[in-house]
Amino acid sequence: MVSYRITSHYLERGIEPVSELVWLGIATTAITFLCSFLILRFLLDPIFRFVREAEKFKVLSRTSGEKIGMEEKTEEIAHLHQLLDQVTTILTNVEAREHFPDIIGQSRAMRGILGQVMKVAPTDTTVLISGESGTGKELMATAIYEQSLRKERPFIKLNCVAIPEGLLESELFGHEKGAFTGAGAQKKGKFELADGGTMFLDEIGDMPLATQAKLLRVLQEREFERVGGSKPIRVDVRFIAATNKNLDDMVKAGTFRDDLYFRLNVFSLHLPPLRERIEDIPHLIERFLDKSGKAAAVSSGALQVLLGYPWPGNIRELQNAIERASVIADEVIEPTHLPREMLGGIGAFPEKAHDGKSIDERLSEIEKGIIVEAMTRAGGVQVKAAQLLGINQRSLWHRIKKHGIDAPSLKKLQNM
DSSP: OHHHHHHHHHHHTTOOOOOHHHHHHHHHHHHHHHHHHHHHHHHHHHHHHHHHHHTTSTTTSOGGGOOSSOSSTTHHHHHHHHHHHHHHHHHHHHHHHHHOTTOOOOSHHHHHHHHHHHHHTTSOOOEEEEOOTTSOHHHHHHHHHHTSTTTTSOEEEEETTTSOHHHHHHHHHEEOTTSSTTOOSOEEOHHHHTTTSEEEEETGGGSOHHHHHHHHHHHHHSEEOOBTOOSOEEOOOEEEEEESSOHHHHHHHTSSOHHHHHHHTTEEEEOOOGGGOGGGHHHHHHHHHHHHTOOOEEOHHHHHHHHHSOOTTHHHHHHHHHHHHHHHOSSEEOGGGSOGGGTTOTTOOOGGGOOOOOHHHHHHHHHHHHHHHHHHHTTTOHHHHHHHHTSOHHHHHHHHHHHTOOGGGOOOOTTO
């Protein structure tokens, strides 16, 4: 009846009647829109309530009027994403500090590594850790052991480059009495001592080819003979290896066995160099100053130099520099207390650190270092950092996102 009246109404005015299907479509669209609106409101309201409550906490609040891009309603979602990222970062950092108290790594790169460690540690999977010298490979291997199911069993370490080639096999496999000149008694090797536990082979890329073949048998068969012996000895060992060399290139060059490489590279962890995780530098400095036992602070100028230096020696070089500077300085570490090769400041790259990067890449690194330094001085408050840098808050926020800087993890150094 309603349809008939509508049709008559249009015919009387010479207007083409609208079909029932069109009206049905309009009604369906309206109902769909209404339902979508209610669903989105139902889902988003609790989230925005969470945002408002979370902002009450000092660590997450927009202190000193910090409002990044909130003039437009569309930026509310961007702020929500930023806040949830901060919450995730804080929770992840809390978990990392709980499980890995000896590892300073609050940057995104290191949090990713620690997340992988949490997954692989409880297994018996062989792990290959790669990274430049001084990046903390032995510390990471220790963390894997301490989070493993074998943590109550032996953890035996061997640096393959520290043992002369003629003695390496005896160290690994042990020897029988009289096996060679000077072998006055039977000796158990590292593999035997590690039975039931974990074996860490550091600088595996320096192992001689002949020893590599014998190591492969241990990995495959879990058995070996002592030097000068003929009785097979079976062991239950979890292996972790580390190297500062490119094993792929060594396999192609024929200096490292491909079958051994495949056996070792079951689960790989690559530790980033310090120049790729400069957000961690202030935290590392704080740890090293605490260990030095001297109440020294780091000046803004010195911190800027430390953040701009490429660190070819990585964390080990940073530790040495801070220990040296803390001895020389009275109360505040200034740039003049740092090693001479660092005094070029931001943008000064020693010849040995040249890596073929373009000027744009180097300028990007410099900008990232300046922002991290400003964020550190500002205690992680972006509005204060923007004032120090002479830019607006929105510009700083976009630069932080562009460089992948982990803003929430940057804290003000003690006594700065």
